[in-house]
Amino acid sequence: MKLCSMRLILLCSFVLLNNAVQAHSLQNKLYDTGEAIPKPRIMRGFVEMQHARGVPDVPFIDEAGKTQTLKQHQGKLVLVNLWATWCAPCLREIPELQHLKQEYQGKNIAIVPISIDEEPKDVRPFLTQHNFSDYQTWFDPTQNIEQIIPANVVPATYFFDAKGNLVGFVRGYLDWGDKDVIPYLDKLITKYGQ
Structure with a gap:
C-alpha cells in the first residue's frame, strides 16, 4: 500500500510540475498584439492572442533524422500544424496545407507540419x-x-510571429482551401511576418 501511495504522490508531483512549466511558457506575455484582424467566417475558430507569448526553442526531427527547430524560420510568420496518422480530420487537411505551401512558396510564411x-x-x-x-x-x-503548446488535440495549428513568439491558434479541423483563408493569411503575414 505504501509503494502505491508513493507512486501516486510522485505521479501527481510530475503532473503538477509539467503543468507549471507549460503555464509559465504560455503566460510569458511579451507584447500587446494590438487590434485583432477581422476574421472571415471560415476562421471563426482561430484565436488571435491579445499578447504574444515567448516560447522555448525545442528540437524536432525531420525525415532524414536531422534536428530541426522553429527558430530556423525566424523572420517569417510560422504556421505549425500538429497532426497524426490516426487522425481522420488531419488527413483532410494535408492536401489543403500542401496546396497552401505551394501557393506561398518564396513568401514570408513557413508552413511546418509536425x-x-x-x-x-x-x-x-x-x-x-x-x-x-x-x-x-x-x-x-x-x-x-x-x-511550447498543448498537443492534446489534433489537428491543431499554431501561429508564431517573425521572432518565434506564439500569436494565435486554431484547434481542430479548418478548411484551409476556403477562398477566404489566403486573404486572411496575407493579413497575418503583414502583421506578424516582419
Missing part, C-alpha cells in the same frame, strides 16, 4: 499510401511540443 505519432517510421508509408509523397513533415516522438 507529426506527433510515436513511431516516425510509420509516417512516410502512411503518406505514400494516401498519395502525399511530396508532403514533408517533422516528427515529435518525445512530445517536445508540449513545452
